[in-house]
Structures are given as structure tokens and as C-alpha cells.
Amino acid sequence: MKVDKIDIAILRVLDGIRGSFEYAWSKKIIEKLPYKAEVVKKRLLKLNKLKMIEIKNYEKEVGCKILQKGLxxxxxxxxxxxxxxxxxxxxxxxxxxxxxxxxxxxxxxxxxxxxxxxxxxxxxxxxxxxxxxxxxxxxxxxxxxxxxxxxxxxxxxxxxxxxxxxxxxxxxxxxxxxxxxxxxxxxxxxxxxxxxxxxxxxxxxxxxxxxxxxxxxxxxxxxxxxxxxxxxxxxxxxxxxxxxxxxxxxxxxxxxxxxxxxxxxxxxxxxxxxxxxxxxxxx
Structure with a gap:
């Protein structure tokens, strides 16, 4: 499973956010990207499967964190x-x-x-x-x-x-x-x-x-x-x-x-x- 420019764009957003927040809300990630919400959500699941990010489910939101492999x-x-x-x-x-x-x-x-x-x-x-x-x-x-x-x-x-x-x-x-x-x-x-x-x-x-x-x-x-x-x-x-x-x-x-x-x-x-x-x- 290869990464493409959409995956890289998501990883870059997470890399930019990580200095301020350990986990970034998926909603925040979507706001920063020129892609449809459903596309970003699917890519987040893909990157999680590839162990490039970690997804954490909260009560009302989904948090995402870039991992070493993603960097x-x-x-x-x-x-x-x-x-x-x-x-x-x-x-x-x-x-x-x-x-x-x-x-x-x-x-x-x-x-x-x-x-x-x-x-x-x-x-x-x-x-x-x-x-x-x-x-x-x-x-x-x-x-x-x-x-x-x-x-x-x-x-x-x-x-x-x-x-x-x-x-x-x-x-x-x-x-x-x-x-x-x-x-x-x-x-x-x-x-x-x-x-x-x-x-x-x-x-x-x-x-x-x-x-x-x-x-x-x-x-x-x-x-x-x-x-x-x-x-x-x-x-x-x-x-x-x-x-x-x-x-x-x-x-x-x-x-x-x-x-x-x-x-x-x-x-x-x-x-x-x-x-x-x-x-x-x-x-």
C-alpha cells in the first residue's frame, strides 16, 4: 500500500500541528486541506493501518497523531x-x-x-x-x-x-x-x-x-x-x-x-x- 500526495498532505498537517497538540481533531485536519471530508477520513484510516499515524477515539471527536514512521x-x-x-x-x-x-x-x-x-x-x-x-x-x-x-x-x-x-x-x-x-x-x-x-x-x-x-x-x-x-x-x-x-x-x-x-x-x-x-x- 503506497502513499500519495494526499497522504503526504495529511502527514504534513499533522507534523505542523504536533508542536502545539499531541492529538489533532480530525475536524481540524479536514479544515486545513483542500479535499472532501470523506476522502480525508478514509486516508486517516489508511495511514493508521500503515502505522504512520495513531487514531484515538474520544466521546465526540477523533484525535490523530503522527508517528515516527509518518515523519x-x-x-x-x-x-x-x-x-x-x-x-x-x-x-x-x-x-x-x-x-x-x-x-x-x-x-x-x-x-x-x-x-x-x-x-x-x-x-x-x-x-x-x-x-x-x-x-x-x-x-x-x-x-x-x-x-x-x-x-x-x-x-x-x-x-x-x-x-x-x-x-x-x-x-x-x-x-x-x-x-x-x-x-x-x-x-x-x-x-x-x-x-x-x-x-x-x-x-x-x-x-x-x-x-x-x-x-x-x-x-x-x-x-x-x-x-x-x-x-x-x-x-x-x-x-x-x-x-x-x-x-x-x-x-x-x-x-x-x-x-x-x-x-x-x-x-x-x-x-x-x-x-x-x-x-x-x-x-
Whole structure:
């Protein structure tokens, strides 16, 4: 069962309303759309069946809420509409913080789609990040409380704009392609078509001492010239190609060097990567 522009229009209305109301009355949704009431009601049932929205029956009204799958579909629809992706290939990773899919662009390039997620324990951590402070400031101007800030969207903004800044300065990060809501599209780093390169933790290095020096130097240059601290740097966040080239990934918790705890985070980042090389290679 595929979605079309009517379904997308309904999802967009629900997405726009969700900042003010957990559930939107079906009557309110109908008022905002140029379709007959019966058409909208049938589509709401369809979207509920597809688990893109949740319908809740009240005494005199029907309430509707957009779900994670609905938000994902909106982002995918926009990426296709704007010529970023042709289609999605497969899921290649999933955790508490994000879900990763591979995709193909209209020019047949391999891409990564990173769908940022929210879980309660992460809230305090994300409050330190680059975009969050700006979003929070804007929220204060609009008198929006912390709990109303869209955390997955904030994380995606942090990651996209951090990577964009660093990539444009020539640092070793994947090229960011586009941003939509809570989803970042970026180039895939790979050795074999459609299969992402391995993480540092999973490769056997021929010259670990040289690789350690190159990675540490790149990190320090990012701090000094890029004015960014990764904030969660480790062997889990470096991809290594078979030719020895490497890329630093996962930037949603990045902070500017002006952040009050930036120096502390920098020391922890360096300790993490140096401890890895010491334990695995004794260098």
C-alpha cells in the first residue's frame, strides 16, 4: 500500500500541528486541506493501518497523531521530490540514537540516510550540542520550553551543519548532501559498491602507529582550524577504507570550541582514541 500526495498532505498537517497538540481533531485536519471530508477520513484510516499515524477515539471527536514512521515518510518523500534519492536500498544499522539506511541517488551514487531518534536518557547529553544551544535560544525568544524542542531534528541539524562546515574546509568527513527534518543524507564511504567501509575497530592496520598519528593530527586540526570538538570520538566513529584513507563520522553531539566544557570533551576524545591504539596495537 503506497502513499500519495494526499497522504503526504495529511502527514504534513499533522507534523505542523504536533508542536502545539499531541492529538489533532480530525475536524481540524479536514479544515486545513483542500479535499472532501470523506476522502480525508478514509486516508486517516489508511495511514493508521500503515502505522504512520495513531487514531484515538474520544466521546465526540477523533484525535490523530503522527508517528515516527509518518515523519520518516515525509523526509523520504521530500528527498525523492528534490532529486536527492531515487530509492532506498536496505537498513545497515540501528541503535538508540539513529537508524541508518543505504540509498541510491538519481545519478546512481550510493548514499547514507541517517534517521535520528530520541530516547529520554539522551536529553541532557544533546543539550550540550552546537545547534541545540541556538535552537534553545530561539525557543526562549518564542517562549518554548525545553521539552517542546524537537530533539531528533536538533541532532540532525547539529550533524549536518557541522559536517558541512568541516567538509567545506577539506577535513576528512563524509560529504553531507541534504537535511530534512530529523534525517541527514550524506555520501556513502565504501570500498565495494553499496557496502560501507569498515570501522576502525574492525580493521587490522598494517601500520597502526602511522594511522594513530594521522587520525590524532586530523582531530587536532579539526579542533584548531575547524573550531569543533567531536564530543564522542572513538574507534566506533572512524571509517577506514582499504586504501588507508579514513573519515570521521557521527557528529550530532559536536560542540564549538567556545563551549565551556569543550576542553574537557577534547581530552576525553583523545584519551578514547589513544587508549584504543594502546590496547589493540600497543602503540
Amino acid at each position: 520518516d515518510i515525509l523526509a523520504i518523500w521530500n528527498f525523492k521530490k528534490h532529486g536527492i534519492i531515487k530509492y532506498i536500498l536496505t537498513k545497515i544499522g540501528e541503535g538508540k540514537e539513529s537508524v541508518i539506511y543505504s540509498a541510491i541517488s538519481p545519478s546512481n551514487e550510493y548514499l547514507i540516510l541517517k534517521f535520528h531518534r530520541y530516547y529520554a536518557a539522551e536529553f541532557e547529553k544533546i543539550k550540550k550540542s552546537l545547534a541545540f544551544s541556538a535552537i534553545k535560544l530561539r525557543g526562549e525568544e518564542l517562549r518554548i520550553e525545553d521539552y517542546k524542542i524537537d530533539i531528533p531534528k536538533a541532532k540532525a541539524q547539529v550533524e549536518f551543519y557541522t559536517m558541512k562546515k568541516l567538509w567545506e574546509k577539506g577535513f576528512k568527513v563524509p560529504k553531507p548532501i541534504d537535511l530534512d527534518r530529523h534525517v541527514v543524507s550524506m555520501e556513502m564511504i565504501y570500498d565495494f559498491p553499496g557496502i560501507p567501509s569498515k570501522l576502525l575497530k574492525d580493521v587490522i592496520l598494517e601500520d597502526p602507529k602511522m594511522m594513530k598519528e594521522e587520525i590524532v593530527n586530523e582531530y587536532l586540526n579539526i579542533v584548531e582550524k575547524g573550531q569543533i570538538v567531536h564530543g564522542d570520538f572513538s574507534e566506533f566513529n572512524v571509517m577506514v577504507k582499504q586504501n588507508g584513507n579514513f573519515f570521521i563520522i557521527d557528529w550530532p553531539q559536536a560542540v564549538p570550541t567556545t563551549y565551556e566544557l569543550a576542553e574537557e570533551l577534547k581530552k576525553k576524545d583523545l584519551e578514547n582514541i589513544l587508549n584504543f591504539f594502546k590496547k589493540k596495537y600497543n602503540v
